[in-house]
Amino acid sequence: MNRFELCAAALRPVLAAVLLLTFTSCASAGQSAMSVSETADHHTEMGLSAEKMLELQRIGNPVTSPDGTMVLFTITKVDAQENSSVTHVFRKDIDSDELMQLTHETSASSPVWRPDGERIGFVRGGQFWEMRPDGSDARQVTDIDGGLSFVMYSPDGAHLSFTRNIKVQPVSGVDFHPEFPEAEARIYDELLYKQWDTWFDGTYRHLHIAPYNDGQIGEMMNIMDGEPHDTPLKPFGGASQIAWHPSGTKIAYTSRKMSRTEAAFSTNSDIYLYDLETGETRNLTAPNPGYDFYPNFSPDGARMIWNRMVTPGYESDRYRLMEMTLETGDMRELSRGFDGNMNSASYSKDGTRIYFTSGIEATVQLFELNMLARSAVPPVRQLTEGIHDVTGFAEAMQGDESLLVAGVMSMSSPVELYTVPASGGDMRRFTRVNDQLLGELTLGEVTQRWVETTDGKRMLVWVILPPGFDENESYPALLYAQGGPQGTVSQFFSYRWNFQVMANAGYVVVAPNRRGLPSFGEEWNRQISGDWGGQAMQDLFSAIDNVKEESWVDEDRLGAVGASFGGYSVFWMAGNHEERFKAFISHAGVFHLEAMFGTTEEMFFVNFDLDGAYWDEPRPVSYDKHSPHLYVRNWDTPILIIHGEQDFRVPVSESMQAFTVAQAMGIDSRLLLFPNENHWILSPQNSLLWHREFYGWLDKYLKN
DSSP: OOTTSOSSOOOOOOOSSOEEOOOOOHHHHOOOSSOGGGSOOOSOSSSOOHHHHHHSOEEOOOEEOTTSSEEEEEEEEEETTTTEEEEEEEEEETTOOOEEEOOOSSOOEEEEEOTTSSOEEEEETTEEEEEOTTSOSOEEOOOOTTOOEEEEEOTTSSEEEEEEEEEOSOOBHHHHOTTOTTOOOBOOSSSOSEETTEEOOSEEEEEEEEEEETTEEOOOEETTTTOSOOSSOTTTOOGGGEEEOTTSSEEEEEEOOSOHHHHHHOOOOEEEEEETTTOOEEESOTTOSSOEEEEEEOTTSSEEEEEEOOSTTOTTSOOEEEEEETTTOOEEETTTTOOSOOEEEEEOTTSSEEEEEEEETTEEEEEEEETTSOSSSOOEEEOOOSSSEEEEEEEEEETTEEEEEEEEEETTEEEEEEEEETTSOOOEEOOOTTHHHHHTOOOOOEEEEEEEOTTSOEEEEEEEOOTTOOTTSOEEEEEEEOOTTTOOOOSOOOSSSOHHHHHHTTOEEEEEOOTTOSSSOHHHHHTTTTOTTTHHHHHHHHHHHHHTTSTTEEEEEEEEEEETHHHHHHHHHHTTSTTOOSEEEEESOOOOHHHHHHHOSOHHHHHHHTTSOTTSSSOOTHHHHTOGGGGGGGOOSOEEEEEETTOSSSOTHHHHHHHHHHHHTTOOEEEEEETTOOSSOOSHHHHHHHHHHHHHHHHHHHTO
16 A cells, blocks of 8 residues: 555755745745746756646546546646646547547546436535536536535446545544634544644545436435445545446445544454345455455446455555455455556456456556456466556447547656556557657657666666766766555656756666565565565665766765655765765654654554554664654754655654654754645645755755
8 A cells, every 4th residue: 555655755054953844825925036947947947847847737537437438637736826726527539539528717636427327426525426428417416515526427328436534533633622613623532633634623534325317406415324444545546446337226335433543553453245236235345454445346246346455554555356256255366376456456447357457566557357267267378568656447349349538657757647558568658748848859868777786686776867968977876765565666757756857967776676565476565564674775775876876876976865765765875975975855754763663553554564553562663763763863864854844654743753863963954844735745835845945955065
């Protein structure tokens, strides 16, 4: 799951006190020395700058029509000047080059096809709307207090399902003491009182069902009424954790039905099946003590597949693919013998195949399971190849040929849609929304090398070269430390940690897939747990030590940067780098493991990855060997420390401690705090400010 840092997070002089930097939009500030577009960009003009990166359009996952001939997706555009973004729904037909914008003006998201293909549903302003496939005749369907999310049509078109936030438990001071209506307080009796960036307010996401008839809904029913539980799982669970049975008479959903304190220490979620006709709810996956989620039914309704993790408390366990025969409850593992995750699995429209994505050597590819094969475990076939990540897919039709429409990205390109023949063959471009802007740029070359680690293993390292690279020149280099801890340095195109933007600033970027990162087998992935400051840190050193031997790298101008576990890595390396680096940047990093255990929220993460609590007997070695604060007496290198104050996974106190140490030791240091950001920097102008500070710090110490 990698929720310590999902995918790659956002990240950057001598100051004697905290530098608190807060930006608002120009419109709300009322004045500005110069517009965002006028601010000086001190990096090369040939490649991708932070400003140009924000101009790129962001494509959502494809949604195909019932007959498979039309594809819906969203495109999000960022307006840095207004410090905002807008999202609209687009349509492109399989046999057409025309791109049709279906929604206009205010944002619209989450498109879904009505089963008869006559209407498209979408969410706008927290309510459900419908329109014709050409975008005309848009009409509001719901007017529900507090809004709704994750809307789906039942397969027979007779019902809508959606989630709403329902107040179940008292939390506020007024809830407990109505005699003090002006008092501001929160009162908690359980853990998970905060999660990622949100204080628990007593509400839960409940699944609702309402009769539906051509744009009209009947009385909605909360099928989780009174339950102190969520579906989808908070905070990152989405619509794929809910699935209608093909009959339209049952619906499956994912939930973790335990107290909040229990849930803080447990990854035990289950899949529940609700029967609309009887009103009964059945737990389909009770025996497994780890995650069960992402249900998907076969077209005939006889079977269900889902993802399972079998290790209790281990949120980065391998995604096994399970299948259940619903009538008998018999189940089997379809992923036996496959040493990787099976993600986003779904049956083909005819039920003869299961499509899924999986990481392989720091890329993400599409795969197929042949369900017609007469074998205990269906054979696996890889459908795509190349240096890219597949981000999502949906099945479509072109004549009699079955196609997969897939989102594909790389370090040099944001997501575009491609078609992939289900029978095999080359991918073909389906959208080109960013071609014009990217065509005006010269991007850095992304190269791949295999580096030997200190324990004799082979490690894949991406090396991204500056645009216009000249091997006769000598460049400063950045070691990029990935977060996670189990988050692959794959071919992601990040709008926060963007390697092309780093390369465009004149740096060689060294991005290793150190120990603990998926797509290299279960053993490689698992080794990080309980060994944060061990082999993984040596892997980082092996990567930079290998690349710095190149004639075009100046080994006297090396920096190390990272966020989340990458920020931890920077703090750890600051006390152990043996004069390799001249500058550090840590974003949202863990500094003190005992403090982290006591102030984070999802306890199963630290409990598993640190081998237990610091008061356990015997005491886990992590606290006395791997905590960065143990090595601060060796700190001697300038460091920029960044944190969002709404980060509850890695609380801001971690960075405050590190900054205090650096200042007390007289080390050039700066603390950059974002009061309204969480684990990531999401606001457009905050992002631009972040980039200014990030590269200003690096340039000061690595270019002067």
